[in-house]
Amino acid sequence: xxxxxxxxxxxxxxxxxxxxVSRVLxxxxxxxxxxxxxxxxxxxxxxxxxxxxxxxxxxxKLEKTDTIGLIIPDIANPYFGSIAKTIEVxxxxxxxxxxxxxxxxxxxxxxxxxxxxxxxxxxxIIIAPTGKSSNHVTEIQEQGIPVxxxxxxxxxxxxxxxxxxxxxxxxxATEHFIALGHRNIACIQGINxxxxxxxxxxxxxxxxxxxxxxxxxxxxxGTDFGEENGYLQTRKxxxxxxxxxxxxxxxxxISLGSIRALKEAGLTIPDDIxxxxxxEQAWSAFLTCPMTTVEQPREEIGRLAFGxxxxxIDKVLPEKTDKIMLQPRLILRESVKKILK
Amino acid sequence: xxxxxxxxxxxxxxxxxxxxVSRVLxxxxxxxxxxxxxxxxxxxxxxxxxxxxxxxxxxxKLEKTDTIGLIIPDIANPYFGSIAKTIEVxxxxxxxxxxxxxxxxxxxxxxxxxxxxxxxxxxxIIIAPTGKSSNHVTEIQEQGIPVxxxxxxxxxxxxxxxxxxxxxxxxxATEHFIALGHRNIACIQGINxxxxxxxxxxxxxxxxxxxxxxxxxxxxxGTDFGEENGYLQTRKxxxxxxxxxxxxxxxxxISLGSIRALKEAGLTIPDDIxxxxxxEQAWSAFLTCPMTTVEQPREEIGRLAFGxxxxxIDKVLPEKTDKIMLQPRLILRESVKKILK
DNA sequence: CTGTTAGCGCCTTCAT
DNA sequence: ATGAAGGCGCTAACAG
Numbered sequence: 001x002x003x004x005x006x007x008x009x010x011x012x013x014x015x016x017x018x019x020x021v022s023r024v025l026x027x028x029x030x031x032x033x034x035x036x037x038x039x040x041x042x043x044x045x046x047x048x049x050x051x052x053x054x055x056x057x058x059x060x061k062l063e064k065t066d067t068i069g070l071i072i073p074d075i076a077n078p079y080f081g082s083i084a085k086t087i088e089v090x091x092x093x094x095x096x097x098x099x100x101x102x103x104x105x106x107x108x109x110x111x112x113x114x115x116x117x118x119x120x121x122x123x124x125i126i127i128a129p130t131g132k133s134s135n136h137v138t139e140i141q142e143q144g145i146p147v148x149x150x151x152x153x154x155x156x157x158x159x160x161x162x163x164x165x166x167x168x169x170x171x172x173a174t175e176h177f178i179a180l181g182h183r184n185i186a187c188i189q190g191i192n193x194x195x196x197x198x199x200x201x202x203x204x205x206x207x208x209x210x211x212x213x214x215x216x217x218x219x220x221x222g223t224d225f226g227e228e229n230g231y232l233q234t235r236k237x238x239x240x241x242x243x244x245x246x247x248x249x250x251x252x253x254i255s256l257g258s259i260r261a262l263k264e265a266g267l268t269i270p271d272d273i274x275x276x277x278x279x280e281q282a283w284s285a286f287l288t289c290p291m292t293t294v295e296q297p298r299e300e301i302g303r304l305a306f307g308x309x310x311x312x313i314d315k316v317l318p319e320k321t322d323k324i325m326l327q328p329r330l331i332l333r334e335s336v337k338k339i340l341k
Numbered sequence: 342x343x344x345x346x347x348x349x350x351x352x353x354x355x356x357x358x359x360x361x362v363s364r365v366l367x368x369x370x371x372x373x374x375x376x377x378x379x380x381x382x383x384x385x386x387x388x389x390x391x392x393x394x395x396x397x398x399x400x401x402k403l404e405k406t407d408t409i410g411l412i413i414p415d416i417a418n419p420y421f422g423s424i425a426k427t428i429e430v431x432x433x434x435x436x437x438x439x440x441x442x443x444x445x446x447x448x449x450x451x452x453x454x455x456x457x458x459x460x461x462x463x464x465x466i467i468i469a470p471t472g473k474s475s476n477h478v479t480e481i482q483e484q485g486i487p488v489x490x491x492x493x494x495x496x497x498x499x500x501x502x503x504x505x506x507x508x509x510x511x512x513x514a515t516e517h518f519i520a521l522g523h524r525n526i527a528c529i530q531g532i533n534x535x536x537x538x539x540x541x542x543x544x545x546x547x548x549x550x551x552x553x554x555x556x557x558x559x560x561x562x563g564t565d566f567g568e569e570n571g572y573l574q575t576r577k578x579x580x581x582x583x584x585x586x587x588x589x590x591x592x593x594x595i596s597l598g599s600i601r602a603l604k605e606a607g608l609t610i611p612d613d614i615x616x617x618x619x620x621e622q623a624w625s626a627f628l629t630c631p632m633t634t635v636e637q638p639r640e641e642i643g644r645l646a647f648g649x650x651x652x653x654i655d656k657v658l659p660e661k662t663d664k665i666m667l668q669p670r671l672i673l674r675e676s677v678k679k680i681l682k
Numbered sequence: 683c684t685g686t687t688a689g690c691g692c693c694t695t696c697a698t
Numbered sequence: 699a700t701g702a703a704g705g706c707g708c709t710a711a712c713a714g
Contacts, residue, residue: 003484006707017685022709033683055461056400057707060690065397070441075416076423085417088443097461100411100441102429120396120438143344227623259627282568283624286600290629347691358701363693374699398691401706686713697702 004049014045021046025053059121068309069117070098071127073105074225079252079279079298080128083150086302087126094310096123103130105191105224111136118143124309129154132193146312150305152196153323160312160322162305166196169294169328170203170248173276176292176330177246178211181339182274186244188233188254190225197225200250200278219244222254230257238265245274245339252279255291263288270337280331290333297326345390355386362387366394400462409650410458411439412468414446415566420593420620420639421469424491427643428467435651437464444471446532446565452477459484465650470495473534487653491646493537494664501653501663503646507537510635510669511544511589514617517633517671518587519552522680523615527585529574529595531566538566541591541619560585563595571598579606586680587615593622596632604629611678621672631674638667 004010007025011018016038023032024042046052059065068091072080088098099122103110110130114137117125124146129137134154141147141159149161177185187204190197201220208215222233230249234257237243249255255277262269269275269289277284280295308322345351348366352359357379364373365383387393400406409432413421429439440463444451451471455478458466465487470478475495482488482500490502518526528545531538542561549556563574571590575598578584590596596618603610610616610630618625621636649663 007709008707018708019686019710020684023684026709035683038683052456052460053709054401054707056397056406057690058709059397060395060401060692060706061708061710063690067440074426075429076419076426078417078419078422081419081422082417084441085415085443088416088441089445092442097457098441099408100425100429100439101433102426104430115393116438119393253623256623256627263627281624282594282597283622283628286597286604286629287624287627288629288631348693349691359692360694360702361700364700367693376699379699394693395691398706399693401690401708402692402694404706684714686711688709688711690708692706693704695702695704698700 002049004051005054007051007053010046010049010051013049014042016042063121064123065121066096067120067122068096068098068306069101069113069120069122069125069127071101071103071110071113071117071125071129073103073128073130075100075102077225077253078281079296080151082298083128083302086299087306090303090306094306105130107131107133107136114140118145124148124313126150126305126309128152130191130194134159146309148305148309148312150301152194155195160308162301162308162322162324162326163196164296164301164328165325166199166328167203167206169278169296169330170200170250171207172203172328172330173248173278173292173294174204174207175211176276176332177248177274177336178207178213180274180336182246182336183213184219184242184244185246185248186219186221186233186237187248187250188230188258189220189222189250190229190254191223197250204248222250225251225253227253227257227260230254230259231261232257234258234261235265238262238267243273246336247273247275249275249277252277252281252284252293254278259287270335274336276336284331285333287335289335291335292333293331295329295331297328300326343390345392346395348392348394351387351390351392354390355383357383404462405464406462407437408461408463409437409439409647410442410454410461410463410466410468412442412444412451412454412458412466412470414444414469414471416441416443418566418594419622420637421492423639424469424643427640428647431644431647435647446471448472448474448477455481459486465489465654467491467646467650469493471532471535475500487650489646489650489653491642493535496536501649503642503649503663503665503667504537505637505642505669506666507540507669508544508547510619510637510671511541511591512548513544513669513671514589514619514633514635515545515548516552517617517673518589518615518677519548519554521615521677523587523677524554525560525583525585526587526589527560527562527574527578528589528591529571529599530561530563530591531570531595532564538591545589563591566592566594568594568598568601571595571600572602573598575599575602576606579603579608584614587617587677590616590618593618593620593625593634595619600628611676615677617677625672626674628676630676632676633674634672636670636672638669641667 029039101113128151153161280293370380469492494502621634
């Protein structure tokens with residue numbers, strides 16, 4: 001198949017100047033009053049020789065790469081997977097490509113990634129930040145790269161974000177426990193310090209206090225959003241002289257780990273212990289005991305985040321910083337047992 | 342924070358020529374016998390002004406972008422999510438970034454994506470191809486972009502690939518059904534024509550034939566790898582005068598759909614119907630009935646694929662095309678019931 | 683209506 | 699041991 005790799009060659013084949021070809025190809029034929037005939041010939045020949053412009057060269061010249069950096073703590077987690085999917089599809093519709101980075105929920109990695117994306121001259125960044133500290137991300141924004149935060153937000157910054165209302169989700173879940181008679185409720189958290197985590201913990205605390213149930217600090221435990229953490233913390237709970245009647249697991253992976261530990265100990269949900277998990281998943285309804293979960297609007301998070309970023313890039317909303325908080329939904333199933341008082 | 346955005350500025354601050362600075366920064370100080378003192382000053386000043394080269398300009402000049410295109414049929418599926426994760430991490434270790442594309446398992450989208458990646462001058466492409474037809478991918482390779490196929494392979498091409506031995510996986514699963522007395526086994530497939538799918542179907546067929554069980558074509562059904570397909574096909578099966586005693590679901594999502602239909606119909610696994618699913622997942626063990634699955638070595642697929650691609654890019658293995666097939670593992674749980682003959 | 687040319691930031695050949 | 703300058707492919711300002 002004949003093919004041509006730069007506009008110069010194509011122009012010489014066409015016996016036209018480079019600029020004319022460039023103009024036609026960029027849809028500026030009309031405004032430069034280039035004849036229909038010429039235009040058509042350019043398009044046809046470009047197609048014939050399978051030519052379309054080198055995006056790298058274009059990026060250098062225009063200082064615009066049509067590229068978005070996406071930093072995710074764990075792309076293997078289907079929660080982030082579906083957010084990534086929505087973002088990728090939306091981006092493509094708008095002519096953008098995604099550079100995917102997995103921060104492994106590690107702050108140093110994240111900081112490096114941010115620098116890397118800056119050097120790659122992405123037009124914007126969507127990030128589910130890992131950390132408590134936020135300097136490295138505000139710095140990037142100050143360098144002039146639009147940043148959109150998702151899933152979590154960065155306290156004491158003015159970065160625009162789209163998240164679930166994590167506080168509300170946790171409040172709903174905890175109050176559900178309480179309504180069914182639970183008083184001794186453990187909370188297995190993810191990374192302490194991450195806003196999504198801390199808002200959830202806060203919702204848990206406030207729900208207890210609202211109902212005059214003392215908060216036991218030892219019942220708030222855990223180190224990260226992974227399965228192993230859920231497993232380990234649950235084992236700790238079961239080793240207690242009197243274990244809690246309920247577990248609030250702050251991520252889909254944590255609850256899976258909990259289930260593993262429970263099963264291993266020969267305990268049954270909800271008869272021996274009740275559980276609610278943050279983050280609805282395709283399998284939640286089909287577990288040994290169908291799980292009551294807090295559903296997050298994943299697609300919407302992705303869609304809104306990209307839309308907002310695009311607006312910033314296109315300067316549609318000059319200075320408006322979007323801070324969007326989406327409603328979660330408590331999906332009731334069978335993993336919480338009614339307890340007699 | 343002081344900062345400098347191009348090598349020219351940096352050079353003028355340093356009172357050195359651009360070339361000297363470039364050389365030092367690219368680690369060629371020694372071979373050009375640039376003095377230690379000068380080198381150190383260059384490094385220090387670069388750090389002080391937070392300078393590092395513009396990757397777009399570099400890419401244009403060197404005709405190397407340190408970028409890999411990754412085309413995945415569905416990044417929200419955790420099977421592909423974890424493959425993507427491994428690839429991203431491996432790539433980064435080697436200085437590459439990933440441009441992520443979700444083909445939606447659609448051939449036209451895939452073809453467009455391939456063209457796009459070519460225009461973005463990626464150094465290589467890793468693709469889990471959607472289709473039966475393979476022209477668009479071999480074309481890309483002929484344009485000089487190294488291509489590595491994963492998860493599936495493209496028949497009648499010579500493209501290097503890394504997959505699970507899907508045939509073996511299906512054989513093991515089907516023989517397990519047979520060993521426990523099943524004769525009437527349905528097979529809910531994904532996309533007909535995709536190698537991963539067809540190899541599995543072939544394994545299923547061969548296992549039956551090996552044991553002199555007639556293959557009923559109506560028992561091989563289904564349209565894609567999604568949850569809804571599993572649901573729909575299972576409903577069809579249940580509407581039959583006499584439904585099969587076992588279902589072989591060819592993906593993790595299909596089996597979830599099957600479970601949904603079964604549950605809806607008030608049927609129990611494995612008492613009313615047995616099931617084996619392709620693709621082990623974190624939740625497989627914790628379903629109402631712990632699921633017997635065929636595990637694929639996801640991390641290894643990603644790691645080997647990237648490694649092989651890197652070898653091709655670096656021309657380490659001049660012409661050797663890697664065709665790697667990894668062993669699956671049948672994980673026995675409780676979703677298959679022993680049937681009396 | 684079309685063409686010439688500068689320059690985006692970088693690396694590297696050639697020159698000294 | 700260091701510098702000057704061309705050119706990667708593209709777009710747009712300027713010039714007809």
